Every structure is written in C-alpha cells, then in structure tokens.
Amino acid sequence: xxxxxxxLTSAATLTLSACSAFGPERNPxxxxxxEHYAVQASALPTADGVTQExxxxxxxxxxxxxxxxSAALNALVEEGLAHNQSLAAARHNLQAAREQLxxxxxxxxxxxxxVGFKPQRQRALALPTLPQQTFVENVFAAQVQTSYTFDFxxxxxxxxxxxAEQVQQQAFQLEATRRAIAANIVAATINVGSLxxxxxxxxxxxRLGEARxxxxxxxxxxxxxxxxxxxxxxxDAANAAATxxxxxxxxxxxxxxxxxxxxxxxxxxPDVVALSDLHLPTAVPVSVPTELLHQRPxxxxxxxxxxxxxxxxxxxxxxxxPSLTLSASYGRGGFDWxxxxxxxxxxxxxxxxxxxxxxxxxxxxxxKHQYEASYTAAVSQYKQTVLSAFxxxxxxxxxxxxxxNTLNQTERAAAAxxxxxxxxxxxxxxxxxxxxxxxxxxxxxxxxxxxSIRARAARLADTATLYDAMGNPxxxxxxxxxxxTVRGTP
Numbered sequence: 001x002x003x004x005x006x007x008l009t010s011a012a013t014l015t016l017s018a019c020s021a022f023g024p025e026r027n028p029x030x031x032x033x034x035e036h037y038a039v040q041a042s043a044l045p046t047a048d049g050v051t052q053e054x055x056x057x058x059x060x061x062x063x064x065x066x067x068x069x070s071a072a073l074n075a076l077v078e079e080g081l082a083h084n085q086s087l088a089a090a091r092h093n094l095q096a097a098r099e100q101l102x103x104x105x106x107x108x109x110x111x112x113x114x115v116g117f118k119p120q121r122q123r124a125l126a127l128p129t130l131p132q133q134t135f136v137e138n139v140f141a142a143q144v145q146t147s148y149t150f151d152f153x154x155x156x157x158x159x160x161x162x163x164a165e166q167v168q169q170q171a172f173q174l175e176a177t178r179r180a181i182a183a184n185i186v187a188a189t190i191n192v193g194s195l196x197x198x199x200x201x202x203x204x205x206x207r208l209g210e211a212r213x214x215x216x217x218x219x220x221x222x223x224x225x226x227x228x229x230x231x232x233x234x235x236d237a238a239n240a241a242a243t244x245x246x247x248x249x250x251x252x253x254x255x256x257x258x259x260x261x262x263x264x265x266x267x268x269x270p271d272v273v274a275l276s277d278l279h280l281p282t283a284v285p286v287s288v289p290t291e292l293l294h295q296r297p298x299x300x301x302x303x304x305x306x307x308x309x310x311x312x313x314x315x316x317x318x319x320x321x322p323s324l325t326l327s328a329s330y331g332r333g334g335f336d337w338x339x340x341x342x343x344x345x346x347x348x349x350x351x352x353x354x355x356x357x358x359x360x361x362x363x364x365x366x367x368k369h370q371y372e373a374s375y376t377a378a379v380s381q382y383k384q385t386v387l388s389a390f391x392x393x394x395x396x397x398x399x400x401x402x403x404x405n406t407l408n409q410t411e412r413a414a415a416a417x418x419x420x421x422x423x424x425x426x427x428x429x430x431x432x433x434x435x436x437x438x439x440x441x442x443x444x445x446x447x448x449x450x451x452s453i454r455a456r457a458a459r460l461a462d463t464a465t466l467y468d469a470m471g472n473p474x475x476x477x478x479x480x481x482x483x484x485t486v487r488g489t490p
Contacts (some may be wrong), residue, residue, distance in 0.1 A: 023312075024313055056285075060470040069279050117141070140332075162309075201444070299389055322354060414445070424438050
C-alpha cells in the first residue's frame with residue numbers, strides 16, 4: 001500500500017469513527033404497539049346489503065381508489081395526480097432539494113480546482129526617497145489552484161448525511177401529499193354525488209311541500225281546514241324551499257374544489273359521478289400498528305426528521321474539533337508577456353492550514369445546544385405523529401362501524417316511509433284519505449331518502465379515509481424512488 005493510500009484509508013477510518021461518536025441516537029425511539037386500534041371485530045355490521053371485512057392478511061393497495069370499481073373515478077384521480085399544481089410544486093421542490101444535496105456533497109467530498117487568469121495594468125506609488133513618485137506597471141498572472149479539507153471528525157460527512165435525510169423527509173412528504181390529493185379527489189367526487197342526490201330529493205320534497213300548501217289553502221277556502229293548518233303548511237313549504245339555495249351553493253362549491261384539485265378552472269368541473277356508480281369495497285386492508293410504522297409516509301417523514309436532527313447535532317459537535325486544509329497552486333506570472341511566457345515566469349505554492357476553534361463568543365456551543373434541542377423536538381414530533389396515526393385509524397374504524405349502523409337505521413326509516421307513502425296512496429285511491437295526505441307521506445319519504453343518501457356517502461368517504469390511512473406497502477419505500485434519494489449519498 002502506498003503512503004498516499006495509507007493516509008486516505010486512515011482518514012476515512014477516523015472519519016467514520018468520529019461519525020459514530022458524535023451526535024445522539026439516529027434511530028427513533030420505540031413506540032407502544034397495541035394489538036388493536038379500537039375495533040377488534042373482524043367484520044363490520046352489514047348495511048345496504050354489503051358487509052365490509054377488516055383484513056389483516058392483505059397489504060395496502062397503492063391505487064386503492066380502483067376498489068370502488070368506477071372507471072370515471074379512476075380517470076378523475078389519474079388526472080388529478082398528473083395535473084394538480086400543488087403536487088407539481090412539491091415535485092419540483094424535491095428536485096431542487098436533490099440538486100442542493102448533490103451540490104453540497106460535491107463541495108465536501110472532492111477537492112476544489114479553479115483556473116484563473118488576471119491581466120492587470122496599474123499605477124502604483126513609489127518610495128518617497130525615489131526620484132520617480134509613481135510607477136505604471138503591467139501584471140500578467142494565470143494559475144491553477146486547488147484545495148481540500150480533510151474531514152477527520154466527520155463534520156462535513158454528518159452535514160451531508162443530515163441534508164440527505166432532509167431530502168428523504170421531503171420525498172416522504174411528497175408521497176403524503178400525493179396520497180392526500182387522491183383521497184381529496186375521491187372524497188370530493190363522493191360528496192358531489194351525494195349532494196346531487198340530496199338536491200334531487202330536496203327538490204322533490206319542495207315540490208310536494210308547495211303542492212301540500214296549495215291543497216291546504218284550497219281546503220281553508222272551502223272551509224274544510226283551519227287557517228292555522230293552511231299557515232302551517234305554507235311555513236313548512238317555505239322552510240323546505242329555504243334549504244335549496246344553501247344546498248345548491250354547497251354543491252357548486254364542492255364542484256369548484258373538485259375542478260381545482262384536477263388542475264382545472266372552477267368553471268370546468270367534471271361530470272357528476274352518481275353514488276350508484278360507486279361500489280363499496282368489501283375487503284379493507286388494516287395493518288397492525290407495528291406494520292403501520294413502516295407504511296405511512298407521514299410517519300416515515302417524521303422518522304427521517306429524527307435522523308436529520310441527529311446528524312445535524314453531530315455535525316455541530318464535530319465542527320468544534322480541528323480541521324486541516326491543504327492547498328496548492330501552479331501557474332505563470334510576470335510584468336510583461338516575455339517574462340510570462342518564459343521559464344522565469346513559473347510561480348507555484350503549497351500550504352497547509354490547521355484550524356482549531358478556540359473562542360467564538362459561545363457561538364459554537366450555542367449552535368450545538370440548538371441542534372440538540374431540535375433533535376429532542378424531532379423525537380417528540382415523531383412520537384406525536386405515530387400516536388396521531390393510531391388515532392386516525394381508530395377513529396376511522398369507529399366511524400365505519402357507526403356509518404353501517406346509521407345506514408341500517410336510515411334505510412329502515414326510508415323503507416317504512418316508502419311503505420307509508422304507498423299505503424297512503426292506495427287509501428287515497430279508495431277514497432279513504434284526502435289527496436294532501438299523500439303529499440305529506442311523500443314529504444316524509446323524501447326526508448328519509450336524504451338521510452339515507454348522507455349515510456351511504458359517509459360510508460363511502462370513510463372507507464376512502466381508511467385506505468389512505470394505511471399508507472403504501474413497505475416495499476414501495478425500499479426502492480430507488482424513495483430510499484436511494486441520490487447516488488453516492490452517505
């Protein structure tokens with residue numbers, strides 16, 4: 001082994017040893033892993049003829065929205081993932097962060113080499129004792145300069161690794177943004193379909209209310225109903241009609257938001273996807289808490305933030321130790337072109353600079369404490385992110401169970417109201433009831449329909465929330481797209 005190779009090997013060994021000695025623990029702390037989130041049942045209640053199963057034996061689905069079996073929904077999500085401007089900005093920000101990492105690694109890992117050429121003409125002062133007080137001279141200089149700082153204590157390596165983990169964190173945040181946009185598009189599509197169905201039912205409800213108010217007014221004028229009954233029917237009709245503008249404005253606002261999620265202008269909202277075109281997934285993957293830690297991008301981003309803070313704290317500590325910089329230059333110079341091009345114009349220099357920080361007004365110690373505090377904050381944030389993820393899954397599972405129970409009751413009420421309306425119509429046709437009774441029964445049925453539509457939409461939306469809460473299969477995060485942020489990173 002040559003002397004140069006021996007020196008480089010020793011330097012590398014010393015650097016790696018220093019990296020392991022400086023800074024706090026890079027791995028996040030262990031978190032409690034309960035066996036269950038909140039619901040321990042293997043199946044949720046049956047509602048609307050569909051039983052959803054909580055499956056622990058299947059992995060999360062990356063393109064989970066396809067489980068709704070709607071080509072229109074799939075097309076909307078794909079369009080949004082391709083054209084959403086917030087997602088595009090996040091992609092470009094990640095690209096900029098990767099280039100910044102490459103730049104910093106290039107500065108720290110390799111020697112700096114610069115070439116300079118400096119022709120100069122200047123008028124300089126002479127000594128007072130000389131007869132000529134000033135001189136006009138030409139200076140020609142061209143040099144190749146190089147320098148390299150040995151990272152014996154790992155300050156630069158730790159800084160590079162901290163930035164690499166920061167880029168990794170940003171990559172996971174991009175994935176979280178991508179999943180959130182997909183979930184928002186699915187939720188908006190379900191909401192638009194639900195509001196459209198509610199608008200249709202409410203419009204029919206208003207029509208029946210107006211007809212009933214007109215019937216009661218005619219009965220009042222004929223003397224078969226009191227004035228109070230006619231006024232009450234008029235008030236009911238007005239109250240029902242007053243719900244339409246708010247419901248219509250809400251429907252349009254959701255459509256506008258849906259269009260913007262897709263990268264469109266609000267006036268270019270897509271066609272409404274009916275709730276009947278969306279099929280409720282029957283098997284929902286729910287990973288155990290220990291697996292969730294490796295699947296959710298927000299947890300993985302918080303884990304990367306812990307490593308970033310640990311390496312940054314180590315770099316701050318390593319910067320308090322000595323650093324050695326070697327420099328060399330070679331070139332030509334002279335006061336005229338003949339000297340510049342002759343052997344006499346050769347200039348060169350070599351040097352070494354050993355620096356040990358002694359006193360910086362407490363700045364280095366304060367910076368070390370700053371990064372240590374940032375590390376403690378990152379650990380606490382990681383713990384909170386994990387607990388919030390567990391809560392998110394638990395709340396969604398509870399919501400799905402109660403959605404099924406609510407849908408059962410609303411379907412029960414709607415079926416009873418429909419039967420009542422059918423019976424009332426039959427009795428009216430037989431002459432046993434007045435016509436306005438059929439209008440009242442029809443109103444009750446439409447009200448029940450609105451509640452049933454809301455419950456069905458809530459079940460669809462909460463299923464999407466649970467799919468999103470599970471994250472991606474762990475192998476998706478082990479590939480080149482996320483783990484290998486940039487080739488050659490420490």
